[in-house]
Amino acid sequence: MGVMLALHLLAAVIWVGGMFFAYVVLRPVAATELEPPVRLRLWRGVFQRFFGWVWASVLLLWGTGLGMVLGVFGSFARVGLHVHLMLGLGLLMTLLFLGLYLSPWRALKRAVDGEQWPEAGAALNRIRGLVAFNLSLGVLLVVIASGGRYLL
Template identity: 55%
Template sequence: MSFAIALHMLAAVIWVGGMFFAYVCLRPVAATLLDPPQRLPLWVHVFGKFFPYVWICVVTLPLTGYWMIFNRLGGMAGAPMYVHIMNGIGTVMILIYMHVYFAPFRRLKQAVADQNWPEGGKKLAQIRMLVALNLTLGIITVLVAAGGRYMAVT
């Protein structure tokens, strides 16, 4: 259990923390300092570094989560409400990430390869919106997961 929760937490920290840094810190600075021909390749390379770690996180989170549910919490029926909420929001987050990876990120890479900056700008805007959504869901999940056990509703 200690190993599973440690891995689970590490994956959540890397994924949500990475989105926070990208969205809250890097995005406004890149948007202010760089024009599309520099900014769009920057994001392709930044995502190219970050997304392999996110893939590890989106595999690790459900694996360790379900391991804890079925080995420690007595299965889904025995799991407290905050774990069901985490499972639901976590699954939505993973689906949103996979959509980002396979749809707008691929098209962003293609647009940058073609030096099609207007098209790349549209794809980056889509990614920005979906990352904002996933970051919000991730913060809610962390709050629910960490505070849930101390709340009256179980």
């Protein structure tokens, strides 16, 4: 249980913390300090690296989360409401990431590689909106995970 929980928390920190850094710290600086071609190339490189970590985090979160529910607690019926909420929010976050990865991320890569800056900017704006929403869900999930047992 201890190793699974530690890996679970580490994966959550990487994913949610990465979104926080990208959205709250890097985005405002890049938007004001960099010209569009440089900014869009930067984001392509950032996402290229970060999304590999997100995929690893998603797999680890689902593996350890389901492993704890089924292997440690024995079934979904034996866990509290906060765990069910975590599972639901985790599923929504995973689906949003999958949608982001399959559509606007691919569009951003193609547009940046082809130096089609307006299209790249539009794709980046779609990514920004999805990251903002997923970050909000991630922060809510962290609150539920850390205090839900006592709050719900």
